[in-house]
Amino acid sequence: MTHLSSSDPPKELREVVKNIEFELESRLDTLALPENLLEAAKYAVMNGGKRVRPALSILCCEAVGGTIEQAMPAAVAVEFIHCFSLVHDDLPAIDNDDLRRGQPTLHIKSGEAMAVLAGDLLLPVAFSQLISETFTIKQQATLTKLLASATSDMVIGQVYDTLGGLPKHLNPQEQLEEIHRNKTGALIQCACEMGAICGGATEEQFNAISTFGRANGLLFQIVDDLIDLHGSTEHVGKATGKDEVAGKTTYPGTIGVEESKRAVQELQKQAESALSTLKSGAETLVSFNLWMAQRTR
């Protein structure tokens, strides 16, 4: 297994990330858009994200025997949705953040109206990536259904997190898990599942990747909670320490820091063992999963 630094993604992924960034930018460039809207959309997308979700689509596709080229339309689609959610999440009406990925947020740079509209644009642009000749009609339908459902879950999670409305029968820890699984976990699980579909996964392979994605998605948000608590704004590239001030429901706030770290370790192992039935090609995914558990930004 590759030795990993906790802040930088695995070395072997740098080339993959470069490919993803090339595709994200060139696909935006193909759109017939007014210059100001294109500039805003590019600012929202091409500003140094970690590209975790598209990397997962690609690695999961490879883990079931597919190629990076097969996964790319889904990888790009999921990143467009993610960037859309970040732009809207940062708006004054929601999280009211000035800094994202180490730079002024889009509404600070271009105004609120443009941030709303550029975010809106990325939604159809994301789905249109799935209409690709490289997929069968059945793959296109499955990918669309997966992405639509995960995007709805993300909105539901955001409502739970910011406006409430959680099912009353859940205890505090179950409520917390429900928020995290919807707000963040669903899109990460979907990124993994779409990768498997792009790679022509068998039902058994799909189920393994889906179980991996579910554990990895929850792990990602618990680590994010810990980073918000302990990370510096300079290192993380966005305001930290906000969850506590905003009274947000977080893992460390609910079960404590040590228990949260234990939950991350447990989920990392759960995710890894889900991959044990895959014959080969999952080594990089295993090492990426470990990096996600140890990341510091």
Ligand code: GRG
């Ligand atoms: C997109 C339809 C739609 C609606 C928006 C605002 C909203 C509804 C959802 C917000 C969901 C949200 C912001 C969840 C937080 C997820 C999270 C931990 C984001 C940070 O992800 P990273 O660390 O960011 O992968 P980078 O910058 O690396 O891409």
